[in-house]
Amino acid sequence: MTSTVAEQPLNSYHLIAQTCLLAGKIILQNGGETYRVEDTMVRIAAAYGVSDAQSYVTPTGILFAMDASIPTTRLIRISERSVNLRKVSLVNDISRRISEGKLDVNEAHRLLVEIDEHSFAYPVWLQVLVAALASGCFLVMFGGRWHDFTAAFCSGGLGFMSVVMLHRLVPVKLFAEFVASLILGGAAILFVKSGIAMDKDLVIIASVMPLVPGLHITNAVRDLMAGHLVSGLSKGVEAFLTAFAIGAGMAAALSFY
Structure with a gap:
């Protein structure tokens, strides 16, 4: 060979x-x-x-x-x-x-x-379902009540579906994440105000977890540890901007309500 x-x-x-x-x-x-x-x-x-x-x-x-x-x-x-x-x-x-x-x-x-x-991608409906289920599980893991599981499930699924659909319409990823976070936060707050959920903070935190750029943060740290400073810093900045867009969208949702 x-x-x-x-x-x-x-x-x-x-x-x-x-x-x-x-x-x-x-x-x-x-x-x-x-x-x-x-x-x-x-x-x-x-x-x-x-x-x-x-x-x-x-x-x-x-x-x-x-x-x-x-x-x-x-x-x-x-x-x-x-x-x-x-x-x-x-x-x-x-x-x-x-x-x-x-x-x-x-x-x-x-x-x-x-x-x-080959795309090797799961159907969008399955991705949304898994993201919604993960949000509900995060709620329980963070010490939330089972009573709030449905709110976290629906808010997390809605937020993930929004970011997928918006990214197809608008190629600017940060904008899609901002709007999706705004929609997610608004849905979580409405669930609490309507009495379907009790703990607003935990519902919001659990629902936003599927949008958190965990892989980008991990890759940035690993590249920095391997000596790839340019790639590590650029990926870290990308992760920071994603987190900023999510936080800004959530802050906007809280300010509206």
Whole structure:
């Protein structure tokens, strides 16, 4: 499987570079850490005989260069990012199989293209249902009463559905999160005022939990610990802006009522 630089034709190195970049792009677009992207690309290149590959990754772009004797340098811009850890797991599995010599470059590239083209996303109604159920469970975990479970369930589901729908209509994520938080807060307050729920604070806190950028905060800390200061700081700022949008929407809802 592994060969030296002199043994492969130039076009095979283009395919190796495309495979490395595609693997990195999938991981970065779907919630993976920056250091994981760089490590995966370098490991794949090394498995195919390119021992001196270099990669530089930021949240908005990937720069990948092959061995110094190979005139192959590629750049990919990342304009859209989401959270789909199943895709990250599948790419990690392919990377391990490549390192073990079980996949040639053509087969690996084909599998990565299939992963990139497949959404691997659950239906929206199921995502909303799970978010609503998680909100209700958070209420119980925070010491709330079972009497308030329905209010947290409905408010959390409504807030998550709002952010999904608004993000489709308006590509500005912060605006979608602000409006969704405003709707969520208003629904929670109405449940309390109508007597359906008792503890307004716990209902609001539990309902907003599905919107909290926990993965972004975790990735920011892990990138900073790995020495990727630019990526760590940028992801931390993104998480802060998301939290600010959620807090601003909730403050607006409380001020209206």
